[in-house]
Structure formats: C-alpha cells, structure tokens
Amino acid sequence: MYLKMLPGDVSLPEMIKVRQKFDNPTVENVRKKIREEFEKIKINEKIKPGDKIAITAGSRGIKKVGEILSHIVDEVKMAGGEPFILSAMGSHGGNTVKGQREILESYGITEDKIRAPIVCSTDVVEIGRNSYGLPVYFDKIALNSDGIIPVNRIKSHTDFRSIIGSGILKILAIGLGREKGARQIHELGVKGLTKIFPDSARVILKKAPVLFGVGIIENAFLEVAHIEAIEPDNIEKREIELLKWAREISPKFYFNNIDLLIIDEIGKNISGVCIDTNIIGRMMVWGEKEPEYPRISRIAALNLTDESHGNVIGIGLADIITKKIYEKIDFDVYYINILTSTMIDRGKIPIIAENDEVAIKWALKTCWAEDKKKAKVARIKSTLMLNEISISKAIFDEEKENNRIEPIGEFFNLEFDRSGMLCN
Numbered sequence: 001m002y003l004k005m006l007p008g009d010v011s012l013p014e015m016i017k018v019r020q021k022f023d024n025p026t027v028e029n030v031r032k033k034i035r036e037e038f039e040k041i042k043i044n045e046k047i048k049p050g051d052k053i054a055i056t057a058g059s060r061g062i063k064k065v066g067e068i069l070s071h072i073v074d075e076v077k078m079a080g081g082e083p084f085i086l087s088a089m090g091s092h093g094g095n096t097v098k099g100q101r102e103i104l105e106s107y108g109i110t111e112d113k114i115r116a117p118i119v120c121s122t123d124v125v126e127i128g129r130n131s132y133g134l135p136v137y138f139d140k141i142a143l144n145s146d147g148i149i150p151v152n153r154i155k156s157h158t159d160f161r162s163i164i165g166s167g168i169l170k171i172l173a174i175g176l177g178r179e180k181g182a183r184q185i186h187e188l189g190v191k192g193l194t195k196i197f198p199d200s201a202r203v204i205l206k207k208a209p210v211l212f213g214v215g216i217i218e219n220a221f222l223e224v225a226h227i228e229a230i231e232p233d234n235i236e237k238r239e240i241e242l243l244k245w246a247r248e249i250s251p252k253f254y255f256n257n258i259d260l261l262i263i264d265e266i267g268k269n270i271s272g273v274c275i276d277t278n279i280i281g282r283m284m285v286w287g288e289k290e291p292e293y294p295r296i297s298r299i300a301a302l303n304l305t306d307e308s309h310g311n312v313i314g315i316g317l318a319d320i321i322t323k324k325i326y327e328k329i330d331f332d333v334y335y336i337n338i339l340t341s342t343m344i345d346r347g348k349i350p351i352i353a354e355n356d357e358v359a360i361k362w363a364l365k366t367c368w369a370e371d372k373k374k375a376k377v378a379r380i381k382s383t384l385m386l387n388e389i390s391i392s393k394a395i396f397d398e399e400k401e402n403n404r405i406e407p408i409g410e411f412f413n414l415e416f417d418r419s420g421m422l423c424n
Contacts, residue, residue: 022220061269088175090182267305273314355420
C-alpha cells in the first residue's frame with residue numbers, strides 16, 4: 001500500500017537555513033486597538049441593553065483569535081449586550097455541531113476562556129434571492145439575533161484571484177451559509193466564488209442584522225498587523241482596499257524556481273485547502289488560470305496538523321505524502337468538505353511514502369533536475385511560515401545578491417533517523 005523502496009542513486013543537495021526579510025507591521029496592544037475601533041463606529045449606539053449579539057468564529061487558524069474574540073465579547077458586554085460566539089465555517093467540522101465545537105476548542109475558543117456561550121449550528125433559512133435569481137441561505141440563529149458581528153481574517157483566497165478574497169463577506173455568505181450555502185456557491189465553480197458569493201453577501205448585509213464587521217490582517221510572521229471595525233455599508237469597499245495591503249505583507253518566496261519543495265506540515269489551520277495555493281503557485285481549479293510564479297516541480301508533504309481533525313481537503317496539491325498523513329485522514333469529514341467545495345481534483349490522494357526519506361528522495365528523483373546534487377530544493381515548516389526556511393546551495397548561489405535573503409549558519413545535509421524520519 002505504501003511506497004517503501006528508496007531510489008538508489010539519489011543524493012540530496014547541501015542545504016542552508018536562511019531568513020527571508022518581510023515588512024512587519026504589528027498591533028502591539030490588541031485590546032486597546034479593538035476598543036479604539038469600536039469607539040470609532042460608536043458601538044454604544046448600536047447595542048441596546050439585553051441585545052443578543054452573535055460574534056462569529058470560523059475554522060481558520062487566525063493568530064490570537066481567542067484573544068480577539070474575548071476582547072470583542074468584553075466590549076459588547078460593556079455596551080449592554082449579551083454576546084455569544086457563533087460558529088461560522090460552512091461545511092467544516094463534518095457539518096456537525098460536535099465537529100464545529102471541536103475545531104473551535106482546538107483554537108482555544110472555549111466558554112471558560114472567552115467568557116461567553118458558544119453556539120454551533122447547521123440550520124439555515126432562505127432570506128432572499130441574489131441578482132442571479134439564486135436563493136441566499138443564512139444561519140437561522142444569526143438571523144434571529146439582535147445583532148451580528150462577523151469576524152474574519154482578510155487574505156487572498158486559495159481558490160481564485162479577484163479583488164475580493166477571503167474575509168468578512170465570505171464569513172457571511174459561506175461561513176454562515178453553512179453546508180447548504182457553501183455547497184450552492186461552490187457548485188458553480190469559479191463563477192460561484194467570484195460572482196455569486198459576493199452578491200449573496202450583499203443580500204445578507206441588507207436583510208440580516210449585521211452591526212459591523214471586524215477585519216483582521218496578519219503579517220508574514222503570523223502576528224496581527226491590523227484590526228478594523230467596518231460599518232456594514234462600507235464592508236465590501238474596505239475589504240477590497242485591505243486585501244491589497246494584506247497581499248503586500250503576506251509571506252512569499254523571494255525566488256521563483258524550485259525543483260522540490262518539502263513541507264513539514266500541512267493543515268486546515270494553515271490554509272483552507274491545507275496548503276496555501278498563493279504560496280506554491282498551484283490552483284488546480286478548472287477555469288482558473290494557474291499562477292506564473294513560483295514554478296515548483298515537485299511537492300513532498302510530511303505531516304498533517306492535529307488541528308485539521310483529519311481533514312486533508314487540498315491533499316492533491318502535493319505530489320507525494322507520507323504514511324503519517326494518510327493514517328490521520330478522517331474520510332467522513334474530508335469527503336464532506338471536498339465534495340462541498342466541488343474541487344475534487346485537489347482531493348485526489350497522491351503517492352503515499354512509508355516515511356520522510358522515501359517521500360523526499362522520490363520527489364527529488366522525479367523532479368526533472370539534470371543533476372540532483374545541484375537541484376533547487378526548499379524546505380518550509382508550512383505555507384504560513386516563510387520567514388526562516390532552508391534552501392539548497394543552487395538557490396542560495398543564485399540569490400546571494402538578494403538583500404531580502406540572509407543566511408543563518410552553515411551548509412548542512414538533511415539527515416534521517418533509523419525509521420526514515422527527518423531529524424534536522
């Protein structure tokens with residue numbers, strides 16, 4: 001079942017750890033920033049004493065998300081409201097209340113820590129029709145609340161490139177659309193994601209009691225770069241503007257050609273499709289143009305994060321995976337998510353290697369580099385963390401005049417233990 005044989009004539013190139021230099025805007029005091037933003041939009045005028053306020057929590061691994069939600073809860077309470085956290089994650093968590101709660105708990109979002117009730121749901125109602133004549137589905141609990149505060153990170157979407165990415169509009173139309181809304185949008189492919197979901201979000205903003213949105217931007221070091229409270233009638237315009245900034249400060253490779261990319265960890269907490277397509281230059285979405293850069297010949301993925309709860313929705317973006325990953329797959333959860341997305345090419349299981357050494361050496365063997373010892377190899381912890389990475393001598397020599405890449409230490413060889421697992 002697993003690939004166990006090693007290619008006998010493959011020697012790995014020397015590697016060196018380097019630091020990629022990124023701009024680093026940071027919110028130093030999250031509580032203070034949230035309070036300032038809420039004062040700007042006059043939260044005390046939006047909430048009446050006793051109002052039941054739904055604050056959304058999605059399935060993405062946003063840095064300091066528990067702290068952010070906790071401070072929002074505090075501000076709502078100070079305004080006289082009765083806040084509760086409402087899961088907003090489409091079909092994630094296997095489209096079950098239990099699965100949604102487990103995802104939130106893995107991010108430290110619990111009632112004890114947030115100091116507010118946590119509500120998970122799968123029920124939706126149709127609240128109207130969009131301009132395409134399609135029904136717009138929305139969470140029943142959110143609709144019946146006195147006010148909704150959608151909270152989400154604003155970043156490039158992993159399924160398409162457009163002026164709108166993943167953000168507040170998405171949490172409204174897809175996150176709170178639950179499995180039914182998410183499936184309807186994804187079944188229309190690129191059109192659904194670039195045209196239908198923003199249009200459905202506009203309907204929701206008109207008909208649901210959205211008080212304001214909270215947009216979060218992260219820098220390349222996974223720190224909070226910006227938090228902003230946005231009035232409902234300005235959410236779309238502001239999200240487009242903030243996405244441009246988010247793209248500028250997001251992690252990236254400062255070199256374009258890679259024969260082999262080794263990824264230590266993939267996962268749902270890292271990206272909606274486990275591997276950020278904007279980093280690896282692979283979309284695998286029919287009808288959507290593939291990015292020009294970076295050009296990566298082979299990708300070997302070595303492990304799956306525990307926070308993924310067995311969901312490997314974008315596993316097909318890799319070329320070779322390990323037994324470690326395969327044995328962690330929860331096929332019930334994974335199948336629901338990949339089928340809801342309709343992007344099943346990304347869900348095809350790659351070649352499964354017995355261990356890290358087999359995966360890495362076969363990926364190098366098949367990457368088409370003429371001299372494997374001079375291959376362009378990069379190793380990263382995940383597609384979220386590109387500030388410190390390892391690159392082979394061929395990349396280093398080519399980029400040594402690049403002032404955004406700084407060497408750390410000396411050249412070394414990748415080593416494996418007796419079970420074939422990477423040990424350095």
